[in-house]
Amino acid sequence: MNIVVCVKQVPDTATERKLRSDDKTLDRDAADGVINELCEYAVEEALRLKEAHGGEVTVLTMGPDKATDTIRKALAMGADKAVHLVDPALHGSDALSTSYALAQTLKKIGFDLVILGSESTDARTGMLAAMLAERLGTPQLTLANKVEISGAGITVQRVTDYGFDKVEASLPAIVSVVEKINEPRYPSFKGIMAAKKKQVQTFGIADAEIDAAQVGVANAWSEVADFAVAPPRAAGTVVKDEGDGGVKTADYLASKKFI
Amino acid sequence: MLTDEYDDLRKSVESFAREVVAPVIGDFYERCEFPYEIVRRMGAMGLFGLPIPEEHGGMGGDYFALCLALEELGRVDSSVAITLEAGVSLGAMPLLRFGTDEQRARWLPGLAAGETLGAFGLTEPGGGSDVPGGMRTTADLDGGEWVINGSKAFITNSGTTITAFVAVAAITGRRADGRPEISTIIVPAGTPGFTVSKKYSKVGWSASDTRELSFTDCRVPAANLLGERGRGYAQFLQTLDEGRIAIAALSVGLAQGCVDESLRYVHERHAFGRAIGGYQAIQFKIADMEVRTHTARLAYYHAAERMLAGLPFKKQAAIAKLVASNAAMDNARDATQIFGGYGFMNEFPVGRFYRDAKILEIGEGTSEVQRMLIARELGLSGL
Numbered sequence: 001m002n003i004v005v006c007v008k009q010v011p012d013t014a015t016e017r018k019l020r021s022d023d024k025t026l027d028r029d030a031a032d033g034v035i036n037e038l039c040e041y042a043v044e045e046a047l048r049l050k051e052a053h054g055g056e057v058t059v060l061t062m063g064p065d066k067a068t069d070t071i072r073k074a075l076a077m078g079a080d081k082a083v084h085l086v087d088p089a090l091h092g093s094d095a096l097s098t099s100y101a102l103a104q105t106l107k108k109i110g111f112d113l114v115i116l117g118s119e120s121t122d123a124r125t126g127m128l129a130a131m132l133a134e135r136l137g138t139p140q141l142t143l144a145n146k147v148e149i150s151g152a153g154i155t156v157q158r159v160t161d162y163g164f165d166k167v168e169a170s171l172p173a174i175v176s177v178v179e180k181i182n183e184p185r186y187p188s189f190k191g192i193m194a195a196k197k198k199q200v201q202t203f204g205i206a207d208a209e210i211d212a213a214q215v216g217v218a219n220a221w222s223e224v225a226d227f228a229v230a231p232p233r234a235a236g237t238v239v240k241d242e243g244d245g246g247v248k249t250a251d252y253l254a255s256k257k258f259i
Numbered sequence: 260m261l262t263d264e265y266d267d268l269r270k271s272v273e274s275f276a277r278e279v280v281a282p283v284i285g286d287f288y289e290r291c292e293f294p295y296e297i298v299r300r301m302g303a304m305g306l307f308g309l310p311i312p313e314e315h316g317g318m319g320g321d322y323f324a325l326c327l328a329l330e331e332l333g334r335v336d337s338s339v340a341i342t343l344e345a346g347v348s349l350g351a352m353p354l355l356r357f358g359t360d361e362q363r364a365r366w367l368p369g370l371a372a373g374e375t376l377g378a379f380g381l382t383e384p385g386g387g388s389d390v391p392g393g394m395r396t397t398a399d400l401d402g403g404e405w406v407i408n409g410s411k412a413f414i415t416n417s418g419t420t421i422t423a424f425v426a427v428a429a430i431t432g433r434r435a436d437g438r439p440e441i442s443t444i445i446v447p448a449g450t451p452g453f454t455v456s457k458k459y460s461k462v463g464w465s466a467s468d469t470r471e472l473s474f475t476d477c478r479v480p481a482a483n484l485l486g487e488r489g490r491g492y493a494q495f496l497q498t499l500d501e502g503r504i505a506i507a508a509l510s511v512g513l514a515q516g517c518v519d520e521s522l523r524y525v526h527e528r529h530a531f532g533r534a535i536g537g538y539q540a541i542q543f544k545i546a547d548m549e550v551r552t553h554t555a556r557l558a559y560y561h562a563a564e565r566m567l568a569g570l571p572f573k574k575q576a577a578i579a580k581l582v583a584s585n586a587a588m589d590n591a592r593d594a595t596q597i598f599g600g601y602g603f604m605n606e607f608p609v610g611r612f613y614r615d616a617k618i619l620e621i622g623e624g625t626s627e628v629q630r631m632l633i634a635r636e637l638g639l640s641g642l
Contacts, residue, residue: 076267187271188305189318192264 001055001149001171003046004111005079006102006132007039009063009070010122017122023217024224025092026122028064035070038117040077040184041177045147046115047078048182053149056080058109062090062101068200075195076187082198083109087205092217095123099131101215105208106136111172113154118143118176129176139169145180261327268324272331275304281608284336287466288611291458293419294466297339302373307346311355316368322501323563326508330556333512334519335608337615338466340509345415346370348502350377353426353443357486357494362445366423375423380411380446380472381495388628390428391441391492396474398429398444403481405431405444407452407474413622418455418470422448425472428491441491445483452477463614499623500573501566503580506623507559510583513612513619514552517587517594520609521545524598535597544593551586558582574636581629584619591616 011017011031018027046057059074059082061067071082085105093101106114119126133140141147144156145164154173158165159180187195205212213219239248253259261269280297287294301307309325311317318324325347332340351370354362354377369375386393396409407429411417417425424447432440446453456471486494522545525536535541562575594609595602602609620626634640 072263072267076271186275186300186304187267189264189268189309189320189324190305190313192267192271193319195267196264 001049001053002058002110002112003049003055004058004060004106004109004114005039005042005046005074006114006116006128007043007059007061007070007074008036008117008120008122009033009061009067010036010120013121019224019227023092024227025217028066033066033069035073036117036120036122038119038121038177038179039070039074040117041179041181042115042117043074043077043079044182044184045175045177046113047185049113049147049149055112058083058111060102060105060109061085062093062098062105064091071200072195073187075198075200076191077185078191080198082200083203084200085203085208087203087210089205089212089216090210092220093215094220094222095125095127096131096221097215097219099128099135101205101208101210102128103132103135104210105203106132108203108208113149113171114138114174115147116174116176118178126176129174133174136172136174139173140176141167141169141173142176144175144177147175147177147181265324265327268320269327269331271304272306272328273334275300276332276335280332280339281335284339284466285606285608285611288336288338289465289605291460291465293342293468294339295419295421298342298373298421301339301343306343307351307373308371310347311351311367311371315355315363316371318371321567322504323560323567326505326559326563329505329508330512330515333509334516335512336466336611337509337513338464340512341464341467342376342416344502344505344509345378346373346376348505349379349498350416350426352501353379353485353494353498356497357443357490359482361482362485366445369423375421376416376419377423378414378417378425379495379498380414380417380425380427382412382414384410384412384471388625390495391430391439394428394430394439394441396427396429398427398431398442400431400481401478404478405429405481405483407444407446407477407479410471410473412471413459414470414472416468417472418458419468422468424448425453426485427472427474428495431488431491434489440489442488443485443491443494444479445485446474446477446479450477450479463611463616463618465614500576502623503576503629504559504562504566504572506619507555507562507576507579507583510580510587510616510619511552511556511559513587513616514548514555514583514590517590517609517612518545518548518552520607520612521548521594521597541597544597548590548593551582551589555579555583555586574633577624577629577632577636580624581626581633584616584626587612587619588616 012034015031018030020027050057057079059079062085116129129142130140141156143159145159146157148155152171155168158167305318306328308317309320310322313319329340398405398407424445426443430439431442434440452475454473459469528535558579562572562579565572591613595613598609
C-alpha cells in the first residue's frame with residue numbers, strides 16, 4: 001500500500017508568533033519551525049498501517065526551504081521517503097490554493113491512501129482533507145480516531161459531538177486524524193541516522209504542473225484584511241461580598257450579557 | 260557544536276522528557292515508586308541501546324549520544340536519568356566489552372531494548388572508595404560452579420521486576436603479591452541464595468531503584484564469569500572512567516534544569532511591585548548558574564570527544580565530573596533560594612533538584628576521589 005502523509009511545518013506554539021507587516025502572511029522567520037503536532041499522529045498512523053499491511057510511507061510537505069527540518073523529523077520517525085514542494089510562487093497560498101498545489105503533486109506521485117492531521121496549529125482551517133478529496137475525486141474520511149484497512153476497503157471511526165460514526169469507503173481515499181488515534185513515537189537514534197540516507201525529492205510548481213495563476217498570496221481567495229497585537233489582559237473585577245455578593249455577581253454577569 | 264543527528268537526538272529526548280516524564284514524575288518521586296511505564300517508553304525509543312551496536316539490538320550510536328540523552332532527561336528528572344545511566348553504563352557496557360558471545364546473545368538484546376535491566380554490584384556496606392582493599396565478598400569455584408558469599412550496598416536497578424541480573428565483583432583468590440584477585444560474576448535474578456532487600460529510603464533519586472544485596476552460598480555456573488578471571492578490578496576502573504562522563508552529563512542536566520525553572524519563575528513572581536527577575540541580586544545568581552552550567556557542559560563534551568577519539572581521558576573525565584557535580588549542587592542551592600518558601604515545597608521541581616544534587620558529589624567517585632585522580636594524572640601521587 002502506498003501511503004502519503006501530508007505534514008506541515010508550523011511556528012512553535014511555545015514562542016511568540018507574528019504576521020508580516022508587508023503581505024500579512026505568517027512570519028515564518030520570526031519563530032522556530034516545528035512539525036505540526038497533529039501531523040505527528042498522521043505519520044504514526046501511516047507507520048502503523050505499513051507495519052500491519054506492508055507498503056511504503058511517503059511524506060509530502062509544502063513549505064519553504066527550512067521545512068526540511070520537518071521532513072527530517074518524519075523520516076526519523078520511520079517514513080520511507082519524502083517529497084518537498086517548494087517554490088517562491090507558493091508563498092502566501094491560502095487553504096484553497098494549497099489544496100490545489102498538493103492535489104497536483106499527489107496526482108504526480110500517486111497514492112492509495114493520504115493521511116493528514118485534522119488541522120494545523122497556525123491557520124487552523126481544518127479544511128484541507130475535504131478540499132483534497134474533492135479535487136482528487138476520492139472519498140474523504142475526516143476526524144478519524146481509528147483506522148482499519150481490509151483489502152481495498154477502509155473503515156474509520158469518525159469523532160462527533162455525540163460519540164462517533166463508523167465510516168466506510170474504498171481506496172484510494174483521504175483520511176484526517178485526531179490526536180486520540182494513537183501515541184506518536186519519538187525518533188530513535190537509529191531512525192535519525194537512517195533518515196539522513198533517505199530520498200527527499202524536491203518539486204517546484206512546474207514539476208507538479210501547478211498553474212502559477214492559482215497559487216500564492218496574490219491569487220488567494222481568502223485575505224487577511226487587518227491584524228493587531230492582542231491587547232494585554234485587563235485587570236479583573238473584584239466583587240467584595242458585604243452580604244450582597246451574590247446580587248453583585250449576578251449584576252456583573254448580566255451587564256456582560258452572560259445571564 | 261552538535262552535528263544535526265546529535266542535535267535531533269537531543270531534541271527528541273527533550274520532547275520526551277517534557278511531554279512524558281515531567282507531568283508525572285513528581286508523583287512517582289513522592290511515592291518512591293519506580294516508573295515502569297516511563298522506562299518502557301525510554302526503551303521503545305531506543306535510549307537504552309544508544310551506544311550498543313545494531314547487531315546486539317542497539318541503536319549503533321556512541322557514548323556521547325547517551326550523554327546527550329542523560330543531560331536532557333536530567334533537566335527534568337534525575338531518577339529516570341540515573342536508571343538509564345546505570346542500565347547502560349553499568350549493566351550493558353561491561354557485557355558488551357567483556358562478555359562472551361553467548362553472554363552477549365543472552366543478555367544484550369533485552370538490555371538494549373530497555374525490556375530488562377542489568378546492575379553492577381561493586382560497593383559494599385563496609386567499603387566504598389577503598390576497593391579493592393575493602394572488599395569482602397568472595398566467590399569460590401566448587402564443582403564447576405561459583406559459590407558467592409557476601410553483600411553489596413547501594414546497587415542501582417538491582418531489585419526491579421525487570422532486573423535480569425547483577426554483575427557482582429568478588430574476591431576469587433589471592434594474587435602472587437598477596438593482594439586480592441577480583442573477578443566479576445553474573446548472577447541472574449532469582450538465583451537461590453541471592454537476596455534483594457527492600458528499597459533504601461533515600462534523600463533523593465526517590466523514583467529510582469537502589470537496594471542492598473546479600474549472597475549466601477549463592478551458586479551460579481562457572482561460565483557466568485564476566486571477562487577474565489582476576490581482571491575484575493581493571494574492568495570496573497574502565498567502566499567507571501566513562502561512567503564519570505555520563506554522571507557529568509546528568510549533572511549538567513540538573514544544573515540546566517535549575518536555570519530553566521528559575522528563568523521561568525523570576526518572570527512570574529513579583530515582590531515589592533515588580534517581577535523579581537528585575538532585581539540585580541536575582542540576575543547575578545542566574546548569571547552564575549548559567550556560567551557553571553555552560554562550563555560544565557564544555558568539560559563533559561571535551562572528555563567525551565577525547566574518549567571517542569581514543570585519546571587518554573581519565574583526567575578530563577574526572578574534571579568534568581567534579582565541575583559538573585559542583586555546578587549541580589550550587590545551582591540547586593541557588594534555584595531553591597530564588598524560589599524562597601516555594602523552593603522548600605516538594606510540589607516544585609527545584610525542591611526535587613535540591614534533594615537529587617548531593618549524590619552527584621558522591622556517586623561514581625566522590626569529589627575527593629576526582630581530585631585524587633586529577634593530582635595523580637599531574638604526577639603528584641609518588642611524592
